[in-house]
Amino acid sequence: MxxxxxxxxxxxxxxxxxxxxxxxxxxxxxxxxxxxxxxxxxxxxxxxxxxxxxxxxxxxxxxxxxxxxxxxxxxxxxxxxxxxxxxxxxxxxxxxxxxxxxxxxxxxxxxGRSRNDQVALDERLFIVAACDRCDAALERLQRAFLSQARAHEATILPGYTHLQRAQPVSLAHHLLAYVEMFGRDRERFAEVRRRAAISPLGSGALAGTTLKLDREAVAARLGLAGVTRNSLDAVSDRDSAIELSFACALAAVHLSRIGEELVLWTTKEFGFMTLDDAFATGSSLMPQKKNPDVGELARGRAGRALGDLVALLSIVKNLPLSYNRDLQEDKRPLLGGPDALVLTADAVAGAVETATFHADRMEEALGSGEALATDAAEYLVERGVPFREAHEAVGKAAAFATAQGRPMAKLTAPEWKGFHPRFEKDVLRVFDARKSLARRDLPGAPGPRQVRRELARWEKALGKRRS
Structure with missing residues (x-):
């Protein structure tokens, strides 16, 4: 020029x-x-x-x-x-x-090339690399949770439903729930990567070219598994971009969930954990405060990830075949999501692996028997009582204890007998959280033996730390 x-x-x-x-x-x-x-x-x-x-x-x-x-x-x-x-x-x-x-x-x-198949290739190459970066970050996150889970096999706390104390679990079991979530996230990124690793180059603007291109050679040189099979679809397909955005959004939602727990558990009301100073901030006005910003930012980032996904879906929803200029607008929601996820995952991993968990406060939160009410009902089931009948009897016992201002664990054997004739003196043994956990020995349950198996399984699955 x-x-x-x-x-x-x-x-x-x-x-x-x-x-x-x-x-x-x-x-x-x-x-x-x-x-x-x-x-x-x-x-x-x-x-x-x-x-x-x-x-x-x-x-x-x-x-x-x-x-x-x-x-x-x-x-x-x-x-x-x-x-x-x-x-x-x-x-x-x-x-x-x-x-x-x-x-x-x-x-x-x-x-033999159009900007249409060129940008489709650029995005696929980006998506493949982005999946690898996200997978590596999620693996680091899993390791952080796994390390704390191994250290807290014996720590017990209430499991929650509806944010109400429900039944006893181990902290290791609770943390392994997140390892499972992030494991599914990694599977999703692997699936996205597999589908994205196909070369659209050679599709031209929409109908290929008369030139004798070797599409497979280009794909192989780029480390891709093959070539697209329909030129119209190849230049207008943004499925992989949407799938990547979905995988990022769901992983961000999982990070938001642990972010919420970081916020809750570090309050004085819960007192279950303390963040290391390196992963908290102070207040510009109130010198006594220690704010769990890492958890709050993890929650906030999820909103952005969800917005990116909706944006991509909306861009493609009414497009006729093949390429349309609307697709130019896919870059902003696509390109920022993976880096945001990696940054968030790494920050949460650091917060978790350096946090201090307060086992005494967790065990104290179990209270004096209320978290073991289901065990009392299952005590009756083991003695031939239909569960609904057992549930009703224990419910009456719980209401009675509340009215009396007494914990359920302090009810006497004769009082229990009054709620159902199948209750015997040994019902009082039900109200021991550690023994309750030991009895929960089904696969996937929080019993110590099962938790040890899961710890070993995940440690084997993650293998040696990546260099």
């Missing part, structure tokens, strides 16, 4: 005159898709290498282009590329700079 020439948007290359500045402002995407420069350049290098192998581009030219693209990548990374709104997107910025480095030979690069 001559120095005095004004860049013309690629999307208006066949049109007369210049675009209205208002349309240019609306069309520009470089502020968002500029983040895909590395993926764009990687795809271009694989594409031109294939073109040379197929005899479509001279091999010497292809080598020059590949080397020049390495320089362009370095310039992007160093922040040396000046964004020009007239060039609209990352693809055009890369090609413009390539032209400055290798001259008209840069024109070979776009043979």
């Amino acid at each position: 001559r120095a005095k020439e004004k860049a013309k948007p690629v999307s208006r290359a066949a049109l007369a005159g210049e675009a209205d500045p208002r349309l240019v402002a609306l069309s520009v995407s470089i502020q968002d898709d500029g983040a895909l420069y590395a993926e764009d350049i990687r795809g271009s290098q694989a594409h031109v290498t294939m073109l040379a192998a197929q005899g479509i581009v001279p091999k010497a030219v292809a080598r020059r282009i590949v080397a020049a693209l390495d320089q362009v990548r370095a310039e992007f990374a160093a922040g040396k590329v000046r964004f020009d709104p007239a060039l609209e997107d990352v693809h055009t910025h890369v090609e413009r700079r390539l032209g400055e480095l290798v001259g008209k030979d840069a024109g070979y690069l776009h043979a």
